[in-house]
Amino acid sequence: MIEQRRADGSLRHLITLETLRRDEIESLLLRSQHFARAIGERPPTGRSLQGVTIANLFTEPSTRTRVSFELAGRRLGAEVVNLEVQLSSRVKGESMLDTIFTLQALHFDVFVIRDAEPGVLAHVSSHVAAGVSVLSAGEAHLSHPTQGLLDALTIRQHKGSIEPLSIAIVGDIRHSRVARSAYQVLRILQAHEIRIVAPPALMPEAHEFVGCPRFETLERGLEGVDVIMMLRIQKERFAETAIPDGEEYFLRYGLTPARLARARPDAIVMHPQPMNRGIEIASDIADGPQSVIRSQVSNGVAVRMAVLETVASRLSS
């Protein structure tokens, strides 16, 4: 098990939401809400990370998440440096840790890491010096904790309490770190029901998503839900798995107005982006009145400010 806390119980790393307590989640969401601003408003700034140096180590491309961490850090006064380094443990012996030790010696305080290889984050977090924090910006298919938090924050803003809600996670759940982190945070916040909706080839293993009703058609899966969380379908899945491609996928598994009508009339539609319009989601829905997709992006900066401040601020908190 990954130890994410310091000896005094405070949060030091954020690699998975799975083992956080409800009060820790609530505290992060409260602080995130403090930093949240509507699109068009000026973003908040502060000095709580002054003197803090953050490394963005993205070994998979991700403009949106990388920039979101970068702005979150800089708007609170931190120095943020984007690095192109390889962290894979497969390549050359202990060189991953040498890279980390080198960066640590440059007095980086926080490593924000996105990596396609499961376990890299846990490995790094178990070796860094006492004053250093490790934050996941996406790990393989396993975990994307700040995405989970921003999803929870977005649901709260639009629906109030999460406890009474029925929430459907829809699409390529099998390969999705977004789905796993969403499941973890919504379970901790005691959502009434978390459904997973996917073609058989994209369903997760049976031992995962414990307690979630499973549906193979959107028509049934969306019936009466309050929240629809769409996932991005990777186009390479069409070749790898027994699912129809492109337009045919849309016909069978895309979110169309007819399918959306099965949900509650006030249901919200979410998507982690980037979207494949016309494949997993109809454009009219993505831009429609029930979509909260752009709020999710905006909340991403707020959540990352809250997380960075929580793990790295030197001010009394």
Add this chain to the structure above:
Amino acid sequence: MIEQRRADGSLRHLITLETLRRDEIESLLLRSQHFARAIGERPPTGRSLQGVTIANLFTEPSTRTRVSFELAGRRLGAEVVNLEVQLSSRVKGESMLDTIFTLQALHFDVFVIRDAEPGVLAHVSSHVAAGVSVLSAGEAHLSHPTQGLLDALTIRQHKGSIEPLSIAIVGDIRHSRVARSAYQVLRILQAHEIRIVAPPALMPEAHEFVGCPRFETLERGLEGVDVIMMLRIQKERFAETAIPDGEEYFLRYGLTPARLARARPDAIVMHPQPMNRGIEIASDIADGPQSVIRSQVSNGVAVRMAVLETVASRLSS
């Protein structure tokens, strides 16, 4: 027509100089002169863009222009983030706007965009939220407004009023956004004469550069002019068009001391860079006493400070 102004008449976007009024140009040049410094002097700094976040979206490479916008923003206190994103509308449906909406949700205030595809800037500017400005850093062969302003500023500094001047634009005018923006700003500032000088294959269409005398030899085109604006010849033109390549081009269309002698003795020589020395311009002239090429670069930062401040400053202006 692209709407570049807010309802109150103030400048919001800068995508083309073509539709600006003379007083708007004058105001931008006046503010640019305020920020201009000789090479070797300290650049001015300020806080008028504090709290402003600027995205540099360059889908064509351009170290000089990108860094110039970056320094302009940072020296006035803005956060500037360089992004490598694709904005082409050709690639995948509405994804260009999704990218823009995503960045907007991260609370970017200004998008500085360089793009090879005509119309991308207008498309983006017509979709961004009310508080967001779009600035061109070069659009296809059409427009490069900050280059046009820095050229006008440089001429003013060396020649005083632009009205009495004869100005020759020389080289690959057909494919040049620099030439088009220069023409637009010099026309608005009522230059006495704007000549275009080019081999037939590099002449623009007949309906463009209205009112400009056309010359096919430098010998005649430079006769008695006050200002010579050389353009960069792209080496791929030698293969595409009926013009001689390399050394032969220089012999026929390069700016040599003998040709320069046709201009007024106090004529200045300009070039937007990077230069092909020995192809479109002799090295001795590029580094000679009539060259103001390095002043152009330096004025580029001043102009971009003025433009950024004009569209994005939250201080009373």
Add this chain to the structure above:
Amino acid sequence: MIEQRRADGSLRHLITLETLRRDEIESLLLRSQHFARAIGERPPTGRSLQGVTIANLFTEPSTRTRVSFELAGRRLGAEVVNLEVQLSSRVKGESMLDTIFTLQALHFDVFVIRDAEPGVLAHVSSHVAAGVSVLSAGEAHLSHPTQGLLDALTIRQHKGSIEPLSIAIVGDIRHSRVARSAYQVLRILQAHEIRIVAPPALMPEAHEFVGCPRFETLERGLEGVDVIMMLRIQKERFAETAIPDGEEYFLRYGLTPARLARARPDAIVMHPQPMNRGIEIASDIADGPQSVIRSQVSNGVAVRMAVLETVASRLSS
């Protein structure tokens, strides 16, 4: 000879340590020690470079050195811009100087340059404007002055005075700028003995490393030394030269515990990184009690702060 000083004798460029006086080295080391912090401590910050703009021009990849200069500059208040430009004089006539003149016109104060081509740094430094400084971040096989300074600083911290010490530089000395800068600084600081230890194919020319005893086996070369400076072996050397590859190299020229035991019991082990563990150095030694490798990295930021401040600070010094 490269002129690194201003008319008033103060240091303007840092391209080689070879021609520095002892008092200049001492002064840089004293200031570096002022900025040095143990790993885990907060790095120092200041404003002595406020208003200064630094260009990082790395034409060879180097995350560690580039980031080290970037953090050094930013922690003292400078603007630092990373540029990807080509500086080679081979490619296209005078374009290298055009690039430099362009950057100069953007009011950069310092160019930090890493380049694989000998002479580029001297060429640039002899052409930049009076207010501009040029710092080497590694030049071909010739010079890496900030590495030499950080090595000297690290030795001082662990061993006190350098004068009584026997120091062995081990490995691919022939191709190493690290070795050359170490030799220069240690000679100026009057180290008792500087040995060079290398397979014959990796020995430098006879006229280099004047006064250094040469050893072809580690067993003899490490006998009784106080400091062991290991070098990285480039894997392409195995193909190019008559040296055994990989494991066989380790067996014959790697630093093993048995070979380390030949040195003084309190000897320190250094390496400029990145390390090839199991090729030039045993992992146990790299991570062992005699290793000061991570201190070297940390000292790198301190040295670069001192050098930047020395050449570029506008405050009275």
